Amino acid sequence: MRVVGAAAAAAALPSPAAAAPGRPSLRYLRPPGGLAEKEFLARCIRCGQCGENCPNRSIKFFGFENGWASAETPHLIPRQKACILCMKCGDACPTGALKPIARELGAILAEVRMGRARVDESLCLSFQGKTCGVCYRACPLPDVAITVGRLEQPHVTDKCVGCGLCERSCIQLPQAIRIIPDHG
């Protein structure tokens, strides 16, 4: 039973190792609307327009740190700068590597799948009895993607799109809430 549970958890939350074959410790997100990794690499022409349209300069570009195949491709490191879900990058992408998605709740919930937040309860202040709630306040989809219970303890729902603003804002070091990337 435990094995089955672990396998199910692994299937639901791809491990960082599966996410970044070139460097297992590198945990990155593709911009919202990004195709599955293989198709993304075949579609993206490395023009950089997604980054140039990002009003938060959240989108960074790989050198060779994630292997040569993803050199010059866009990504986000949520702890450094997260996605504000403005959806401009998808509109800017000429290649279809990022799908254009309307900036409205329904479309974002239906189509954005950058990853999903996961709370480490052994690190989270609220779970240690110190009321925090910062991640909930930072979430652009509060009560939809994340709910809070007693002592502002965060609970991530399966509607979370993985923008990373909770991880960005977590006041704990190392961060108690992290996005587990979903690269399709």
Added chain:
Amino acid sequence: MAEGRQPFVLWRHLNKLRWLVLCLVLATLVLLPLVHLYQTYVAAHAYDLLAPEEKRLYDVMEMLTAPLVDDPAEDLDAIKGTTWSGTFWSLRLTDPLAALGQIAAGLGFHWPFLLTALIPLAVTAVFGRIFCGWICPATLIYELNSNFASWLRWAGLDLGNRRFDLRLKYAVLVLGLVLSAASGVVLVATIYPPAIIGRELYYVIALGGFGAGTVFFLVTLLFDLLVARRGFCRYLCPGGALYSLLGRFRLVRIRRLVENCNDCAKCNVICEFGLDPMADGFGQECNNCTACIAICPTAALTFTIRPSDVAAQGPGHLGREHRRPPEVAGP
């Protein structure tokens, strides 16, 4: 030059216009990341938190753009991108090499993207490889590098001036596409100087550091300087190869007026792409840069509209060889 045909007087000034266009393209590629920085400052509503140099940038950009736009964060999105792929209001333009690279990498046709390469394709079909001579942001740097090399030669340095087979770049193009197909990654994007320049300027201005492409570009500059004049463009550039093929039957091309030519060979020396205008050898690789027209002392080069080069016309009528042919001069 008493007789007949004279080239239109403005043709010999097109080369200056070309330099102006090249400078404008590069200046735009520098300006766009600065505009983007300004937009991010505006979007963050954080003027008071900016560092002094960021404030200066904000003020300058505000002064420049305020007459043009109401809402900088939105309205300045109108022009984005680079020469590799760019957006002008709703018009998207893409380098044909990007389209071909994506076809190779994905082994499929994603038409909304491929159609953005249509206008550059049509322009190339009519004007030939003009992207290389008139727009490519790397060309400006390569050409200045080439001039720098000639100064060094003039100063007495023995720089390499090797010639390779011009067809080498077609092999690079095919190899790049085959490797793109094999790896499923648009590899040509990482070795194509104009794409590199656009990206690296954005990285260094907006993200605060050069990427790996800069190293590659510097290596190509050194190759040009030390091994072969304009070596990358002539022998290695996959985009140049594609544009040459697309421009093979271009309608607008340069031709020689044999009756005005005095065989001085200045055109062959000035030609950055190593072509042979003096013997009517333009071919598919000519990018209509007009440097040969500008330098011709006897106005023997002009534009013509025809799908193929004029056949070899022999020595120029003002030249020594034509006036004293061997069978007449010999005893």
